[in-house]
Amino acid sequence: MPEAISRETVEKVARLARLALNDAEVTRMTQQLAGMLEHFRDVDALDLSNVEPLNQPIPLTNVLRDDVVAPSLDRDEVLASAPAAQDGRFRVPPIVGFEE
Amino acid sequence: MTDRSVAASSVNLSSIVATAEQLIDGWELVVGLEVHVELATKTKLFSASANRFGDEPNTHIDPVTLGLPGALPVLNRQAVELAMRIGLALNCRVQPCTFHRKNYFYPDLSKAYQISQYDQPLNVDGYLMLPADVRVGIERAHLEEDTGKSTHAGGTAGRIQGSDYSLIDFNRAGVPLVEIVSRPDIRTSEQAKQYVGELRAILLAIGASDAKMEEGSMRCDVNVSVHKPGTPFGTRCEIKNVNSIRSVGRAIDYEARRQIDLISSGGVVKQQTLHWDDSVGRTNVLRTKEDADDYRYFLEPDLVPLAPDAAWIERVRVALPSLPAARREALAKLTGQSKASEAVAIIVERGQDAFIGEVAQVGGDAARALIYVQQAFAEEPAVPRVPAGDVAALSLMERNAKVTSTQAKTLLAELVANGGGDVLAMTKAKGFEAMDMNALEAFVDQAIAADPEAWASYQAGEHKAIGALVGAVMKLSKGQADGKAVTALLQAKATVR
Amino acid sequence: MSPSRRTVVDVASAVANGSLSAVAVLEENLAAITARETEIHAFNLVTVDQARERATQIDTDVRAGKTVGRLAGVTIALKDNMCTRGVETTCSSKILAGWKPPYDATVVRRLADEGAVFVGKTNLDEFAMGSSTENSAFGPTRNPLDTSRVPGGSSGGSAAAVAAGFATASLGSDTGGSIRQPAALCGLVGVKPTYGMVSRQGLVAFGSSLDQIGPITTTVADAALLMEVIAGHDPLDSTSLPQPAPSLAGELGKGVQGMRIGRITDMPAGSSPDVLAQLEAAFDALRNAGATVVDVRMPSMLYGLTAYYLVAPAEASSNLARFDGVRFGVRVDAKDVNSMYGATRAAGFGDEVKRRIMLGTYALSAGYYDAYYGKALKVRRLIADDFATAYAKCDVILTPTSPTVAFKFGDKTSNPLAMYLCDVFTIPTNLAGHAAMSVPFGTGEAGLPVGVQILAPALGEAPMFRVAGELERAR
Numbered sequence A: 001m002p003e004a005i006s007r008e009t010v011e012k013v014a015r016l017a018r019l020a021l022n023d024a025e026v027t028r029m030t031q032q033l034a035g036m037l038e039h040f041r042d043v044d045a046l047d048l049s050n051v052e053p054l055n056q057p058i059p060l061t062n063v064l065r066d067d068v069v070a071p072s073l074d075r076d077e078v079l080a081s082a083p084a085a086q087d088g089r090f091r092v093p094p095i096v097g098f099e100e
Numbered sequence B: 001m002t003d004r005s006v007a008a009s010s011v012n013l014s015s016i017v018a019t020a021e022q023l024i025d026g027w028e029l030v031v032g033l034e035v036h037v038e039l040a041t042k043t044k045l046f047s048a049s050a051n052r053f054g055d056e057p058n059t060h061i062d063p064v065t066l067g068l069p070g071a072l073p074v075l076n077r078q079a080v081e082l083a084m085r086i087g088l089a090l091n092c093r094v095q096p097c098t099f100h101r102k103n104y105f106y107p108d109l110s111k112a113y114q115i116s117q118y119d120q121p122l123n124v125d126g127y128l129m130l131p132a133d134v135r136v137g138i139e140r141a142h143l144e145e146d147t148g149k150s151t152h153a154g155g156t157a158g159r160i161q162g163s164d165y166s167l168i169d170f171n172r173a174g175v176p177l178v179e180i181v182s183r184p185d186i187r188t189s190e191q192a193k194q195y196v197g198e199l200r201a202i203l204l205a206i207g208a209s210d211a212k213m214e215e216g217s218m219r220c221d222v223n224v225s226v227h228k229p230g231t232p233f234g235t236r237c238e239i240k241n242v243n244s245i246r247s248v249g250r251a252i253d254y255e256a257r258r259q260i261d262l263i264s265s266g267g268v269v270k271q272q273t274l275h276w277d278d279s280v281g282r283t284n285v286l287r288t289k290e291d292a293d294d295y296r297y298f299l300e301p302d303l304v305p306l307a308p309d310a311a312w313i314e315r316v317r318v319a320l321p322s323l324p325a326a327r328r329e330a331l332a333k334l335t336g337q338s339k340a341s342e343a344v345a346i347i348v349e350r351g352q353d354a355f356i357g358e359v360a361q362v363g364g365d366a367a368r369a370l371i372y373v374q375q376a377f378a379e380e381p382a383v384p385r386v387p388a389g390d391v392a393a394l395s396l397m398e399r400n401a402k403v404t405s406t407q408a409k410t411l412l413a414e415l416v417a418n419g420g421g422d423v424l425a426m427t428k429a430k431g432f433e434a435m436d437m438n439a440l441e442a443f444v445d446q447a448i449a450a451d452p453e454a455w456a457s458y459q460a461g462e463h464k465a466i467g468a469l470v471g472a473v474m475k476l477s478k479g480q481a482d483g484k485a486v487t488a489l490l491q492a493k494a495t496v497r
Numbered sequence C: 001m002s003p004s005r006r007t008v009v010d011v012a013s014a015v016a017n018g019s020l021s022a023v024a025v026l027e028e029n030l031a032a033i034t035a036r037e038t039e040i041h042a043f044n045l046v047t048v049d050q051a052r053e054r055a056t057q058i059d060t061d062v063r064a065g066k067t068v069g070r071l072a073g074v075t076i077a078l079k080d081n082m083c084t085r086g087v088e089t090t091c092s093s094k095i096l097a098g099w100k101p102p103y104d105a106t107v108v109r110r111l112a113d114e115g116a117v118f119v120g121k122t123n124l125d126e127f128a129m130g131s132s133t134e135n136s137a138f139g140p141t142r143n144p145l146d147t148s149r150v151p152g153g154s155s156g157g158s159a160a161a162v163a164a165g166f167a168t169a170s171l172g173s174d175t176g177g178s179i180r181q182p183a184a185l186c187g188l189v190g191v192k193p194t195y196g197m198v199s200r201q202g203l204v205a206f207g208s209s210l211d212q213i214g215p216i217t218t219t220v221a222d223a224a225l226l227m228e229v230i231a232g233h234d235p236l237d238s239t240s241l242p243q244p245a246p247s248l249a250g251e252l253g254k255g256v257q258g259m260r261i262g263r264i265t266d267m268p269a270g271s272s273p274d275v276l277a278q279l280e281a282a283f284d285a286l287r288n289a290g291a292t293v294v295d296v297r298m299p300s301m302l303y304g305l306t307a308y309y310l311v312a313p314a315e316a317s318s319n320l321a322r323f324d325g326v327r328f329g330v331r332v333d334a335k336d337v338n339s340m341y342g343a344t345r346a347a348g349f350g351d352e353v354k355r356r357i358m359l360g361t362y363a364l365s366a367g368y369y370d371a372y373y374g375k376a377l378k379v380r381r382l383i384a385d386d387f388a389t390a391y392a393k394c395d396v397i398l399t400p401t402s403p404t405v406a407f408k409f410g411d412k413t414s415n416p417l418a419m420y421l422c423d424v425f426t427i428p429t430n431l432a433g434h435a436a437m438s439v440p441f442g443t444g445e446a447g448l449p450v451g452v453q454i455l456a457p458a459l460g461e462a463p464m465f466r467v468a469g470e471l472e473r474a475r
């Protein structure tokens, strides 16, 4: 089991999740996540070495659709509910800061 | 999933070794490619909106494409089939597979995760043979969805840096892609170019993609490293945005030189993602590996596993058309050309080899048919719209010296213009008749008599002088003489002396 | 209290045969809403005009002799995490405030096709994350049976709307108990169908491998009828089971003679005595009706809670990443797109949502996956294995739905773990993808209703409804 979660880790996770947390939130989150993860130590009592993970409850395979076009949504209707649009496109602030 | 890295390890010792001539100042180049191709489906990978390039922005959108709350993906059967075709054409094992979410934020990635294949891809362990019989391993060829497109506006127009804002078009979002990952088996930039060219030829032949690099339906990322032979691989850099076969060669040459110079001057290659700037012919750093993204891959709970059974795989396999390498070999054999010749490569790429085969099938002369195809059908990639029988008839007339090559060219143009015709009747109508040897010889003698100077210098070994004589015979015969026959006759006369 | 609630079955047949008008049914609901909604806050939005228009149309169709569907005039409240075309869908989150989806969820279309009348969109814990409906960005919902208490959650608004007579029935969504627990706390029937039985298309995802939509009703027969309408294969959901909706209405009268009812001998402790007493009474009732009670073990039940609180947040952290201020919903502007993401999501999501996104992001991130998410998936397998062993010996299992009756506001909000414990009996079903339902059975502390949970294996809806019918008769 990894060690208890640090403040730095919480800050890194917040960056990954794109949540701008303030200092008080980071402090509170560090405590609460530590509590949750501590609780998860309960499962250390279980021997899971030969257990297959279960991802999906009901096993289905090969669910496929035919390659047939359906009409597009109306662009104006969609862009009308966007925070910002221009020239038939969604407008966003400049894309920088991805190489942190 | 302890080691969650799927990429080939970069510390392997090379099993494929460059020849001495291939080394660059004693350094061995190691190249692997990741090629993304958009599949030629009607709809997107996980939804029914149209997969079409070049339309008005945001006109092929639906809740899935836009990643609207509540929207769910459903896999496109045709995309799976095309991906299987690619796998089988690349000699891969087609296997049961799953989809994962690759989580990262970017404005043109609508759901903030890309649905891709991770540790269980559809196609694994194949290879592609380069024309020069070099074998390039294919690690995997997996299905994934494309992103939308960002346009950067304001500031220095078109650039990310300094732009005021960006505009997003989701038409391309969700378009089916197959990512084909080669093993690091390539040792020269020339081989890399051949690899991309051959891959493209295969994709076109099997109808999986239109593979237009200039439109982005085929995109190359190139991994480059250098090392001394017999030592572990060097640290590799990944070059993004290499958008033509020529750029693949240039980018690799540039990057190899950069790395060799860097190491030679005591520097160390850092694992970086680079961007190829074709206009200035150099790579720029996009990002360094230290800030590697943490994609938090996990199994996509909205999709179920894909497990093509043996019967399905077999159906796709038997429906595969014959592949470019085999077709080039067959065409070369049929026409007496080298399988590495440009003519053979081009005709196969244009899909005209089948027509030549048909001409041969009905008894025509394949070698001449190849020339006709080059002459008359170079402009459009379409299959010639002339009955193979007519072309066969023409080729035989020429072979049997019933018409000259010049006359044949004229007749071919007429066949093309009329979509076929009775070659014999056309020959007669044009007054094209094979000249008998006596008539021809009479013209030749006439020409020699008219230009004794030219004849004398030809006899003295001045080969160029023959041109004036041949020209004169052509004039005398009103173009009906066969140039080759005239030359042969003149040669014979000169030798007999 | 609203003692004279109409049932789905009665309304549908009376409206269809013309003896009751759809408008009259709706106006009763609207009158109840006028009287008590300010106090209860069951709804984020009441769609009065659309509902009146729709009810009028149904009455017109009935008079014209047209076929009106199996739910003619039945008023339905929809949990506000189901997409309704052109009608605001908020998930009780500020980040979606004002968003009008351009499409309908499959369940919405199926209900509409059968003549249902939608009254409005009900309140929930933000993005269905909670067990009390106290986590709504638009304020809590109160329990109509005792307004000092919570209605349960996360489908608290849907349960309260039915309990208060604001609608004949409602739909909720259940990721770890979010239909069953509020149904229990409001004295109603709530069904969590087998995973894949009801389409998730148009349900705003929380935990994709756990979520199911289901009905909240006053009677078992109502739940059966709604299931018959909303269940069945949907080609727009890849996890939708490839089979038609089950026939359930016929099961209710069959009785339980010869059925084997499982009793978990190693059940997690912590349930209050009043709840346990009613569970015993339920076993007795079924025994009296000819069933056998057999002992089964669920050694990993408690670990289910632990696994759930990693699996659900992990999936949620990815599902909620699309709320990024680009294509829909609210944006907080900033100098560059990354700052915009951070500010938008920080301002748009409430504390509980942020907590779960953080936990889920952490559990999936490099270096922690195996220790947390990977392990949680293995625990999930243990739960499924425990159930498989148990169902070899019994047809269904009975547990409490909730360890307590409805609790008071603020009782558990300070401690997330205490709140999470509310779901200890409901969660294992979601992890295994099985069917389960809660039926009211007697009362406990302060005269508040107790819910008994019937657990059934995957596709075990038929025996589950048989038992539910028997418990309803015996209560």
Ligand SMILES: [Mg+2]
Residues within 6 Å of the ligand: B034, B179
């Ligand atoms: Mg890649």
Ligand SMILES: [Zn+2]
Residues within 6 Å of the ligand: B036, B144, B179
């Ligand atoms: Zn890719």
